[in-house]
Amino acid sequence: MLFFSSFFSSFGQGTTYVKVIDSYNNPVSNAHVQFTCLECKNINIKSILTDKDGLVFNPFYGTTEIYISCIGFKSILDTLYSNTSKNIVLKYEMFDIDEVVVTAQYSQKSSSKAVHKVKVINRKKIESLGAVNLRDVLTNEANVRITQDNILGSSTSVQGLSGQNIKILIDGVPVIGRVGGNIDLSQININDIDRIEIIEGPLSVEYGTNALAGTINLITKKSSGKNNKLNLNSYYETAGQSNIDGGLQFNRKVYSYSLSGGRNFFDGWNITDPFLKTDLKKIADSSRFNAWKPKEQKFMKFACSGKNLFLKNSIIKNINYRFSSDYFKEKITNKGYPMAPYNEHAYDDNYNTDRWSSNLNLNQTNRNNTKLNLIFAYNYFRRQKNSYRIDLTTLEKKLRGYLDQDTTIFDLYMARGTYSSFNDSSKFNYSLGYDVNVESGKGKRIKQKVQTIADAALFSSIEYQWLPNLILRPGIRYSYNTSYKSPLTPSFNLKYNLNKWIFRGSYSSGFRAPSIKDLYFDFVDSNHDIQGNPNLIAETSHNFSFSAVKTIINGNKVFKITGLGFYNDIDNLITLAISEGTAYSYFNLDKFKTLGAQTQFEITMEKWKAILTGTYTGSYNSLSENLEVNRFSYSPELRSNVTYNLKKYNLNFSGFCKYSGEVVGYYIDGNDSLQQNFLDDFTTLDLTIIKGFWKNTLKWTIGGKNLLNVKNIVSQGPSGVHSSNSGYVSMSWGASIFTAIRINLDANRYKKVKVNKDE
DSSP states (O other), X not given: OHHHHHHHHHHHHHOOEEEEEOTTSXXXXXXXXXXXXXXXXXXXXXXXXXXXXXXXXXXXXXXXXXXEEOTTBOOEEEEEOTTOOEEEEOOBOOOOOOOXXXXXXXXXXXXXXXXXXXXXXXXXXXXXXXXXXXXXXXTTSTTEEEXXXXXXXXXXXXXXBOGGGEEEEETTXXXXXXXXXXXXXXXSBOTTEEEEEEEESOOHHHHXXXXXXXXXXXXXXOOOTTOOEEEEEEEEETTTEEEEEEEEEEEETTEEEEEEEEEEEEOOBOTTSOSSOOOOOOOTTTSOOOSBOOEEEEEEEEEEEEESTTOTTSSOOOEEEEEEEEEEEEEEEEEOOOOXXXXXXXXXXXXXXXXXXXXXXXXXXXXXXEXXXXXXXXXXXXXXXXXXXXXXXXXXXXXXXXXXXEEEEEEEEEEEEEEEEOOTTOSEEXXXXXXXXXXXXXXXXXXXXXXXXXXXXXXXXXXXXXXXXXXXXXXXXXXXXXXXXXXXXXXXXXXXXXXXXXXXXXEEEEEEOOOHHHHHBEEESSSOEEEOOTTOOOEEEEEEEXXXXXXXXXXXXXXXXXXXXXXXXXXXXXXXXXXXXTEEEEEEEEEEEEEEEEEEEEEEOSSEEEEEEEEEEEEEOGGGGTSSXXXXXXXXXXXXXXXXXXXXXXXXXEEXXXXXXXXXXXXXXXXXXXXXXXXXXXXXXXXXXXEEETTTTEEEEEEEESTTOOOEEEEEOOOOSSOOOOSEEEOOSOOEEEEEEEEEEEGGGGSOOOOOOOO
C-alpha cells in the first residue's frame, strides 16, 4: 500500500499536462504541440500530438514553452510552469481546405494544384445526404441528371451526355455489367466509400473507352494506423427500405485486414401506398403489383494490405500492396397483374444479378520522387431473368417457356500500370502507362453464344511548368482492339494561377467503343428483331472546357466563386435504327453536340456553409440541319445546399434543394410529321439532422427525402423498339422520412495514456 502511495505521489509531482479544447469546450485531437525546455542545460525540443481527449503530457520538468497548432485553428504560444497544468483554448480560423485527389493525377495532391478540375464529394457530405447508394449521392449534384427504370435500374447523364458515355471506377478499376448501356447506380453501395471524385469531360487518354462525358471514381476507405475497429450501420425509410451492414478492421504488425457485409431490403412501393406503411397484409389479387419493384441486395467484402509483399530480402523496397474482393447479389421481383377474366393466375419475373470483383494494387514510391503503380483485376457480372406462371389459388409457380428466360454473363480481366514522377520542385513531370482489358460476353442473345473483345493500350502525358504560375499537360493514348479500329486519342490541359484566381482550360478527344451488345447482339422473337453490327466503329468526341475559380478569405469567412463552360461534339454516334423491314440494328448514323455554362457561389463561415449553383445546358437537335427547329434545346438547373454546424452540441443540420428544368427535343413520327418530345421540370428537397454521441462513437441521423413529393414526371416522346409513349416516367417513390444509426468503435479509445518522462 505504501509502495502505491509513494508511486502516485511522485508521479503527480513530476507530471504536468496540457488539455487543448475549442471555444465550445470540445477536446481537439491531433493538435501539434511543440515543447521547448527552458531550464534544461541543452535546449531540448519535443513535438507530440494530442490524444482523443485533447490531452498531451509535458515530457520535461520545469518551465516549458509550448507552441500549439492545428488545421482549422489559430496557433498559440504559451508557457507551462513547474507542477502546473493548463487548459488551452484554440480559436477557429477560417480558410479554404483543399481535398486530396488521385483521379488522373501522378500522385496524391490537393484539388487546387490539380491540372484537371476535380469535384470531390467527401464522407461528411455522403452521410449528411443519408445516401445508401451512388444514385442517392449523385441526385443532388450539379450538371448531373438521374433517370430511373424500375427494372433496369437508375442511370445518370453528365453535361447532357448519357450514362453509356460515363466511366465509373472503384479505386481505379472499371465497373462492368451495363444493362441498356448504363451501369445501375443503385447497385453501387457507398457505406465503404471514403470519397467520390468526379471529373467532367473526357479522360479517354487515362482510362480509355466510355470516359467520354466524365469519370466517376469511388475511393474506398483504407485501413489507417494500428487500431482495431468495428462499425455497425442501420437504416430505415418509411417507403419500405430497411438496411443493415457492418465491418471489422484488425491489424497485425505491418498488415491490416478488414471484413464487411450487409443487406439492403426494399419491399416495393406503389403510388397508392400510404406515407407510413403499417399494414403489410395485402390482398393477393388486388395489390400484388408494385410500380417500384421489391428488391433485396446482399453484399460482402474482404480486404488486406501491407508492406514489402514477398520482397523482404529483395533490393526492391517501399512496396505497399492492397488486395480486395467483394461480392454483390440482387434480386428484383416483378409481380404481374392478375390475368382476366378470372384473375386466377399471373405472370411474375425475377431478375437476379451477381457481381464479383477482385483486385490487387501494388505501389512503390521511390526516393527520387517517382512512383510505380500496378493494378490487376477480375470482374464478373451475371444477370438472370426467370419468368413464372403463378396460380393465385394455390400459389404454385411454374417456369414459362425457354424464350421467356434469359441469362447473360460478362467478365473482364484487367492489367494496368503507370510509372510517374511527381517532383514539385521540378518543372517537368511525366507519366507512362499501359492498359490491357479482355472482356467476354456469354448468353443466348449473343451471336455464337459467346464473344470476346481484347484491348491493349499505351498512354503518356507530361506536366511542364512553363512559367511559375502556368502548367501545361499534353497527353496521348494509342490502343489496339481485336474487334474495331481504335482511334488515336490526344488531350491538352493547362492551369494558370493569377492572384486569387485559378484558370483551367482543356481540349480532350474521347471515344466510346462499340460494346459486345452493339457488335454481336442477336434477339429475335414475336415482338423484337434486333441484330448487332460487327462493322461498327468507335464514337469519337471533341471536348473544349474552361473554368475559373476565385477564393477570397476575409477573417472568419471564405468566399469561393466558380464559373465554367463546356462544348462536346460527338461523331459516329451509335444508334439503334431500322435496317430492313421491321428489323433493327446498330449503325454509326448520328452526330450529337452539347454545350453549357455553370456558375457557383460558395460561402463558408464558422458554423454555416452555403452553396448556390446554376447550370444551363443545351442539347443539339439533329433535325435542325433539314427542318426549321432550334439548333439547340436548352434546359436550366438550379441547386442550393446549406449546412449549419453546432459544434458545442455536436449537431449538424443540412438542406439540399435542386430544380431540374424541362428537357425538350424533336422527332419525326410515323406520319413523317415533326413532333416535340419533352420531360417536365421538377424540384426535390431533402433535409437531415445528424447528432453525435460519445465523441462520435454513435451518430444518429434523421431526415426527410423528396419532401416536395415528386413521384412521376410528365413525359412526351416517340415509341421505340424497347419503349412506348406512356406519358409518365418514374422519378421517385414520393416523400419519405428516414433514420440511420452509425456505431464506430475504435480500440484506441479505450487504451490508457502512456506518459513518457524525460529529465
